[in-house]
Amino acid sequence: MQQAPHRLPHALWHAASERYRRAGRFAWHFARGKLRHDPAFASVLAKGWIRPQSRVLDLGCGQGLLASLLLAVDSLAHEQHWPQDWAPPPRGCRVHGLELMPRDVARARTALADHAARARVEQGNIAHAPFSPADTVVLLDVLHYLPHEAQTQVLQRVHDCLAPGGHLVLRIGDHAAGLRFRFSQLVDRVIFRARGHASSSLYCRTADDWAQLLRDHGFEIQPGRMVSGSLFANTLMLARKPDAA
Numbered sequence: 001m002q003q004a005p006h007r008l009p010h011a012l013w014h015a016a017s018e019r020y021r022r023a024g025r026f027a028w029h030f031a032r033g034k035l036r037h038d039p040a041f042a043s044v045l046a047k048g049w050i051r052p053q054s055r056v057l058d059l060g061c062g063q064g065l066l067a068s069l070l071l072a073v074d075s076l077a078h079e080q081h082w083p084q085d086w087a088p089p090p091r092g093c094r095v096h097g098l099e100l101m102p103r104d105v106a107r108a109r110t111a112l113a114d115h116a117a118r119a120r121v122e123q124g125n126i127a128h129a130p131f132s133p134a135d136t137v138v139l140l141d142v143l144h145y146l147p148h149e150a151q152t153q154v155l156q157r158v159h160d161c162l163a164p165g166g167h168l169v170l171r172i173g174d175h176a177a178g179l180r181f182r183f184s185q186l187v188d189r190v191i192f193r194a195r196g197h198a199s200s201s202l203y204c205r206t207a208d209d210w211a212q213l214l215r216d217h218g219f220e221i222q223p224g225r226m227v228s229g230s231l232f233a234n235t236l237m238l239a240r241k242p243d244a245a
Helices: 010-023 025-037 039-046 065-076 102-111 148-161 179-194 207-216
Strands: 055-059 094-099 119-123 134-140 162-173 234-240
Touching (some): 039 234, 055 065
């Protein structure tokens, strides 16, 4: 398993976070910090895990940072802004986000208001809300907040909504990572409560158990699993729905 060394180019980071100014100081500062310091966003782009023209379903999307980033890709995916060793930029994506917290939904809608045709965020509990058809589903630091039975139900519904050959980008806590896992739990709980959630119970598995759970639901695990830096045990992985027979 390799580390995730990627960082967003400055112009891309700035463009994706700047539109949150209109959503208030908290939204703007959160966007700037999260997009700068969370390696998942840059790693997903660098490795080509979201393909051009994809219908992206972002489950537990928060204030819509991934949608904002993909919108910024369209305007900044030029040679001077795109690292040469990255996969081709995922231009032309459309994003449907689902988020439980009303305040995050309001921030997302304010920030993305000029791009309603390409990026929409709805309030809903991913354990129950309907999933739109997708080419890529993203679940970053969400699934381990659901009880184990709900995890399996969500994964089955994700598999059902994905097109054949579609991708699932998943980041979850690795229960086998010892001290790094406990530190990740602490950080997750702080962020979870800062966003207004009353409960922060975690239902984690080992990274290998997560991978087996995905296989049990018909996914193929793809190469390139990554941990989120040396201090954290959150693991980023890619799964694929097989092509139709």
